[in-house]
Amino acid sequence: MHAQQLSAAGPAFPTGFIPLAGTREDCDACARGERLGFQFTYAYQPIVDVQARAVYAHEALVRGPAGEGAMTVLSQVTEANRYRFDQACRVKAIKGASELGMAVPLSINFLPNAIYKPELCIRTTLEAARVHGFPLTNIIFEVTEGERIEDGPWFAEILREYRRLGFRTAIDDFGAGYAGMKLLADFQPDIIKIDMDIVRHVDTNRARQAIVRNLVRLCEEMGIEVIAEGIETPAERDLLRDAGIRLMQGYLFARPAFRAIAPVDAAAFGTPTP
Template structure:
């Protein structure tokens, strides 16, 4: 979602979080969040706990109506439908997880630049969770660090409001984007997901190792759980586990499953004996 254009500044609202034209109409559309002008659906990819050998959560990943890649959907999002799309994503991800019988947490990406007043814009999510009997504490809202957030304190306020409502919060692609340490100074999420570019072949890259070890120590001090994403090999998994990371995501464990729940093979958890 980081490729989406940022809303322009309006002096009536915090920088970077301008309401769309016709805000009152858009607010009324919350109850009809499926109306975005195009069709889309979800695939779900597990995030695993390698110590307990269980699924910790499932990330909801947007797809086309027949399973097409995310960009076929995101390329249709623009200034006029951004708010409705963000609201529709929440409804569809929660509904889909409920229909699939997912008992673990679900992680939903959201568009911070589609939000102008968090306590209002969150109503759709609360209603979807109620209708589909999905506990709020099992919902994680994650935003990619690659989103260009022009007003860090306001973004932190959005995350605080989500946390106050009972949701978990996460920063995706940490180490790859604009926010970085400054965002952590403003707000401490429940989780961060280390960007896959830092993970690739980490067992053989001393610079990446030093960066990841530092992040793990920092998060331990701040009470933040760490997820390593994009894991493709047992060597990556083993090095990360030895460095204190137990929550992981990637093709080694399971690829995203379109409109279904991916199974994790027991062998994927098999850590090397030390």
């Protein structure tokens, strides 16, 4: 959201924008993608707790209707349909998770620059959770740090409103994007996800190890949970576990499952720690 769009009365709506009332019909239309003009669906990838040797949550990852990669969908998102796409993503992810009987938290990516008033734009999400019987406390909203946040204080306001409503918040790809420490100064999310470029080969790279150790220490002081993403080898897993990270995500544990919940092989957790 551009700062010049903000006013004492809140940000202005774009031309042609019609606020959703949050009805069952709106949820159904969003889930089918009717308002967008293109179809998409989801794959779900586990986030695991290596200490508890269990699945902690699942991240909803956008896919084409036949399992095509995310870019085949995201390339169709424009300034004109960004809001509708963001709303449809939430509804479809929640509906899919409910139909799969997901009993752990669901992490949904959202587009902060598509949000005009947090208390208004969240109505469809609240209705989708109600319709599909999905607990609000089991929804995590995550935003990639790589998306340029055009107004940091406004973004922090969005996250505060989501927390007030009972959702948890996460910053994805931390360490790779535009916001970094300034974002943490404005708002402390419940979770940060360390970018996979920092995780890759962390077991053999002293600089990456130092970054991880100090980031874990900082998050402990701020009461923020840490997820390491992109784990591909047992060596990466073990180094990160020894650094104090228990929540992990990556191909070592499971690849995204198209419209399904991926099983996690017990061997992927490694040797139990005392």
